[in-house]
Amino acid sequence: MKTRYIKPLTAKPRGILLLLSLSAFLALGLLVFWFPQINSAAVALLLLAAVTLLIIGIKQTQDPEVSFTLTFMHLQFHSPYGGWLARWTNIAEIGPATVAYQGWHQPIPWVGVRLKEYDEFLESICPRIASKILMEQRALLIMAYRRAEHPPHHIEDMLFDDRHYITRSGKTLKGLLAMLANRMKYNRELLGYDFFISEDLLDRPTDDFVGLTRRYLAAC
Incomplete structure (x- = not known):
C-alpha cells in the first residue's frame, strides 16, 4: 500500500493573511505619510488589526497541511500541538x-x-x-x-x-x-x-x- 495523505476539510488561507497584513502595514504607512493629521486612535486601531492579521498568518503557516498520514505500517495524526500514531497491527x-x-x-x-x-x-x-x-x-x-x-x-x-x-x-x-x-x-x-x-x-x-x-x- 502506498503512502496517502489526508488534508483537513477546511483549507486555511495561510499566505493570504500574511499578504493582507503586509499590505495593511504598507497602506497604513502611506496613510500616515500623506495625512499626518490623521487621528492617532484610528491609526492605533488599524495598526492593531494589521498586527493581528500578521500573527494569525504566521501561526497558520506553521500548521501542518496534512492531518493524517497512512502508510503500510501505521495511521498517524498531525497537528500544531503534536500527534499520535497507531500501527495497523x-x-x-x-x-x-x-x-x-x-x-x-x-x-x-x-x-x-x-x-x-x-x-x-x-x-x-x-x-x-x-x-x-x-x-x-x-x-x-x-x-x-x-x-x-x-x-x-x-x-x-x-x-x-x-x-x-x-x-x-x-x-x-x-x-x-x-x-x-x-x-x-x-x-x-x-x-x-x-x-x-x-x-x-x-x-x-x-x-x-x-x-x-x-x-x-x-x-x-
Missing part, C-alpha cells in the same frame, strides 16, 4: 461512529477507532494532545450516556476518572494520560470504540475514509 476496528438509542443507531460525523491494546498508542501521545482529545470528545460520551437505558457509571466518574493506569509493561501513567486511558475504556463500553476522528479533519466523507483505512488494515 494494533488496530482492531475502524468504523463510522454511531450512538444507540432505543435499538436504533444514529450516525454521527466521527470515525471510531478500537485498539487491541492501549500501551503503544498512549506512549505516542504528549499530554497536550491527550488533553485535546479529552476535551473535544467528551460530548460524545455525554451523548451516549444520556441515551443509554442503564448507564454503567455516573457521568462525572467517567469524565474525570484520573486513577493511575498500569501498562502491560508495569509502567504507571498519571495525570492526563491516565485520564485518557480510562476515558477510552468508557468510550468502548458505551460507544464501541476507544477514541474518535472528527469528519472536520478529513478531506472526504467518513464512509470513504473508513473504506480507505480498512483496505490498509486488510493489507497488513
Whole structure:
C-alpha cells in the first residue's frame, strides 16, 4: 500500500493573511505619510488589526497541511500541538461512529477507532494532545450516556476518572494520560470504540475514509 495523505476539510488561507497584513502595514504607512493629521486612535486601531492579521498568518503557516498520514505500517495524526500514531497491527476496528438509542443507531460525523491494546498508542501521545482529545470528545460520551437505558457509571466518574493506569509493561501513567486511558475504556463500553476522528479533519466523507483505512488494515 502506498503512502496517502489526508488534508483537513477546511483549507486555511495561510499566505493570504500574511499578504493582507503586509499590505495593511504598507497602506497604513502611506496613510500616515500623506495625512499626518490623521487621528492617532484610528491609526492605533488599524495598526492593531494589521498586527493581528500578521500573527494569525504566521501561526497558520506553521500548521501542518496534512492531518493524517497512512502508510503500510501505521495511521498517524498531525497537528500544531503534536500527534499520535497507531500501527495497523494494533488496530482492531475502524468504523463510522454511531450512538444507540432505543435499538436504533444514529450516525454521527466521527470515525471510531478500537485498539487491541492501549500501551503503544498512549506512549505516542504528549499530554497536550491527550488533553485535546479529552476535551473535544467528551460530548460524545455525554451523548451516549444520556441515551443509554442503564448507564454503567455516573457521568462525572467517567469524565474525570484520573486513577493511575498500569501498562502491560508495569509502567504507571498519571495525570492526563491516565485520564485518557480510562476515558477510552468508557468510550468502548458505551460507544464501541476507544477514541474518535472528527469528519472536520478529513478531506472526504467518513464512509470513504473508513473504506480507505480498512483496505490498509486488510493489507497488513
